[in-house]
Amino acid sequence: MRIVIIGGTAAGMSAAAKAKRLAPEDEVIVYEKGEVISFGACGLPYYIGGFFDDPQQMIARQKTDFEKKGIKIFLNQEATAVDPDRKEVTILDRESGKENKVAYDRLMIASGARPLSLRALASEAANVFVCKTYDDGVKIRKFLEQKKPQKAVVIGGGFIGIEILEGLKHRGLETTLIELTDQVLGVSFDREMTELFEKELRQGGVDLHLSEKVLGYREEGGRAVAVKTDQGEYACDMVITATGVVPNTEFLPQSFERLENGALHVNRRGETNLENIYAAGDCASVYQRITGDDVYIPLATYANKMGRIVGENLAGVKNEYEGALGSTGVKVLSLEAGKTGLTAAECEKLDIPYKAVVIKDKNQTDYYPNQEDIWGKILYDPQTKVIIGAQIVGKNGALLRADVMAAAIAKKMTTDELGFLDLIYAPPFSRTWEFLNVLGNVAK
Numbered sequence: 422m423r424i425v426i427i428g429g430t431a432a433g434m435s436a437a438a439k440a441k442r443l444a445p446e447d448e449v450i451v452y453e454k455g456e457v458i459s460f461g462a463c464g465l466p467y468y469i470g471g472f473f474d475d476p477q478q479m480i481a482r483q484k485t486d487f488e489k490k491g492i493k494i495f496l497n498q499e500a501t502a503v504d505p506d507r508k509e510v511t512i513l514d515r516e517s518g519k520e521n522k523v524a525y526d527r528l529m530i531a532s533g534a535r536p537l538s539l540r541a542l543a544s545e546a547a548n549v550f551v552c553k554t555y556d557d558g559v560k561i562r563k564f565l566e567q568k569k570p571q572k573a574v575v576i577g578g579g580f581i582g583i584e585i586l587e588g589l590k591h592r593g594l595e596t597t598l599i600e601l602t603d604q605v606l607g608v609s610f611d612r613e614m615t616e617l618f619e620k621e622l623r624q625g626g627v628d629l630h631l632s633e634k635v636l637g638y639r640e641e642g643g644r645a646v647a648v649k650t651d652q653g654e655y656a657c658d659m660v661i662t663a664t665g666v667v668p669n670t671e672f673l674p675q676s677f678e679r680l681e682n683g684a685l686h687v688n689r690r691g692e693t694n695l696e697n698i699y700a701a702g703d704c705a706s707v708y709q710r711i712t713g714d715d716v717y718i719p720l721a722t723y724a725n726k727m728g729r730i731v732g733e734n735l736a737g738v739k740n741e742y743e744g745a746l747g748s749t750g751v752k753v754l755s756l757e758a759g760k761t762g763l764t765a766a767e768c769e770k771l772d773i774p775y776k777a778v779v780i781k782d783k784n785q786t787d788y789y790p791n792q793e794d795i796w797g798k799i800l801y802d803p804q805t806k807v808i809i810g811a812q813i814v815g816k817n818g819a820l821l822r823a824d825v826m827a828a829a830i831a832k833k834m835t836t837d838e839l840g841f842l843d844l845i846y847a848p849p850f851s852r853t854w855e856f857l858n859v860l861g862n863v864a865k
């Protein structure tokens with residue numbers, strides 16, 4: 422049995438490792454178009470921000486580690502076509518320019534996504550960057566160290582834009598953030614929370630512009646010297662764009678079922694609509710366990726989990742993913758923000774009935790040093806009181822309370838059950854009634 426995997430990052434390498442472990446006699450071959458494998462892009466904002474210095478720390482496992490397990494890995498090899506009838510992949514050797522065809526018994530597509538390049542944002546200027554690959558990170562860091570820019574403009578106020586902003590501020594740069602919509606992080610948090618983020622960013626010295634559309638750059642001598650929007654111009658020494666991603670699926674035939682954005686539609690085993698072809702990660706859909714829909718959530722956590730599930734299925738073990746809750750977290754300067762399940766905006770869009778409460782409380786006893794504010798929002802079914810969403814914002818471990826909520830939602834806990842859940846009380850960490858108990862008890 423020959424298993425061929427296209428793409429050697431989170432989803433692809435998780436699948437390769439699992440498949441080889443379960444079916445050591447099968448041939449497992451990975452074709453990666455770049456020069457690195459097993460790279461965690463999640464470290465990029467912190468690498469460019471100077472939190473650590475060795476970019477190799479973003480590589481989870483080296484090529485040789487996989488080769489020792491018997492997995493064959495070919496770098497600089499790009500899949501340019503797939504023929505599902507002949508069960509063949511066309512592979513382009515990017516060094517020699519030669520193409521050859523490789524037969525498979527089972528195929529996995531793990532080609533990920535690339536930054537969405539809006540026409541207005543594209544530029545050849547040497548100081549305009551995207552931040553997705555290992556090379557992007559090395560290039561940005563080199564620019565920061567050699568050119569010592571003072572002013573940076575980040576375009577896009579989603580998770581990646583906010584994380585990059587933290588990195589740049591850590592280096593002492595003056596930062597401007599431009600966001601098209603009227604909220605930062607509006608995809609994952611409701612307005613009660615996004616207003617806290619906006620206040621935090623402004624108090625932290627970020628020049629924040631909401632509801633502004635970038636039209637392009639003013640360039641001089643091959644460099645962008647200002648970002649032009651529909652409302653003004655912002656001087657810059659560098660620009661990083663973070664406006665979303667698009668799945669890398671254009672090289673595949675039309676016979677694949679896709680979501681609207683081009684992501685491959687897969688079931689809970691990661692199977693596409695074509696026989697013996699699987700997909701996972703940023704190039705594919707993922708099953709949402711509350712709504713039962715197949716949705717697009719380009720996060721490493723799903724690339725790894727679905728990659729592993731696909732690995733099992735490639736090896737002949739039928740296993741299904743229980744489903745995603747859309748759990749995500751981010752640091753907004755000094756605030757920790759975690760979200761799991763559905764937001765109010767999502768419920769309204771999907772016509773899902775819900776009730777919601779928002780509370781502000783304290784994270785711990787007042788007599789122990791460093792008591793902080795903490796905010797929470799909980800969404801639940803008005804009839805059954807089963808919890809369907811939660812958002813927690815605060816400091817000192819606030820984000821991990823969202824993880825507790827993920828467990829509660831996954832197990833269909835009601836607000837009453839949350840109110841009396843046996844959570845820890847210890848003065849340095851909580852109050853007698855832990856914040857999440859309070860959140861459950863106020864949700865009537």
Ligand SMILES: Cc1cc2nc3c(=O)[nH]c(=O)nc-3n(C[C@H](O)[C@H](O)[C@H](O)COP(=O)(O)OP(=O)(O)OC[C@H]3O[C@@H](n4cnc5c(N)ncnc54)[C@H](O)[C@@H]3O)c2cc1C
Nearest residue numbers: 428430431432454463500532533534702703720721722724
């Ligand atoms: C700056 C940043 C921060 C992030 N932070 C977080 C975070 O905190 N938490 C989180 O959960 N997620 C985070 N993510 C998202 C996470 O990195 C992605 O979800 C994850 O990398 C997806 O893995 P993947 O294997 O599906 O795809 P990718 O990482 O996109 O990898 C796909 C691989 O396939 C290769 N490839 C593409 N086309 C072909 C082809 N035709 N032939 C051969 N090879 C091909 C590519 O070169 C690439 O190596 C972050 C992303 C970025 C950019």
